[in-house]
Amino acid sequence: MTSWDTHDNVHVLDSGLALVTGPASNWVVVGTGDSWLLVDGGYPGDMDRVMASARAAGVRGLPEAVLLTHAHVDHVGAARRLAADGVPVWCAAAELGNATGETPSQIAPETAYAKAAASPLWGAWVHHAVAAGGLESQRLRPAQLRSFAARAxxxxxxPGHPVVIPSTGHTPGHTSFQVGPVLVGGDAVVTAHPTSPVEGRAQLLDAAFQDDYEATTQAAQRLCEVQAEVLAPGHGPALEMSAVREELRSAHVPVDL
Ligand SMILES: [Zn+2]
Incomplete structure (x- = not known):
């Protein structure tokens, strides 16, 4: 999780849409020229990577807005810094409490440390998360936030006219978006994670990361029904939706379809 460059990590999935695979979480650049949107923003330590990836994707200046799938620290990093420059940050109304820190919903450090003591994968992830600013506050001020109704x-x-797809479960207001043929899934369904031994296949994050695991399994089922061509997940590489649907039916994911 140390060497990273835009050449290998900016993946154009559609005209005006690039999935950026960060060192440990993803973000999406939507738009062209100086009219663009950032969906999620990596860890606080990813700020320079976010802006470098935006340049590589062909956009200029600051984004018009940051849109959050959810307010976990590994998705809010650059958002918080851009908000300080006056860029509004959008999230679902039910995610506001998580974004402001009023009603936080995130894995507790002690849970992560306990997992790390028992698993080398978790150990490496915790090490990276801490180095990337995972213990910094991800709180945004209410005045920096714009909320939307999580109505399907x-x-x-x-930019890109994202269509809201409610996918509550990972957090209370977790939301996915369809942008053209791309399903920006956030952490409802991922294709890898530093704590997972499975890479490049559709999967749910460990239960320790879920606010409501059962709701996440239901959200994953609903996402399978979205008429999109490719999944841009919050962690891991892009994956054709046909493969997502197929793999969520297989044994390695506890989703009963
Ligand atoms: Zn998350």
Whole structure:
């Protein structure tokens, strides 16, 4: 998780949409020229990577907005820094408490440390997370936030016109978005994670990361029904939706379809 460059990690999935695979979490650049949207923002330590990836994706200046799938520290990093420069940060209304820190929903450090003591994968992830600013505050001020109704089909007035797909479970207001043929899934369904031995296949994050595991399994089922061509997950590489649907039916994921 140490060497990283834009050449290997900026993946154009559609015209005006690039999935960026960060060292330990992903973000998405939507738009062209100086009209663009950042979906999620990596860890606090990923700020320079976020801006370098945006340049590599062909956009200029600051984004018009940051749109969060959810307010975990590994997705809010650059958002918090861009908010300090006046860029508004959007999230679902039910995620506001997590974004402001009023009602936080995130794995407790002691849980992560206990897991790390028992698993080398978790140990390496905790080491990276701490180095990447995972213990920094990810709180945003209410004035920096814009919220939207997590109503299926709600089209947001942002570059790329993201369509809201509620996917509560990972956090109370976790939301996925469809942008053209791409499903920006956040952490509802991922294709890898530093704590997972499975890479490049659709999977759910460990239960320790889930606010409501059962709700996450239901959200994953709903995402399988979305008429999109490719999944841009919050962790791991892009994956064709046909493979996502197929793999969520296989034994390594506890989703009963
Ligand atoms: Zn998360």
């Amino acid at each position: 089909g709600n089209v947001l007035d942002l």
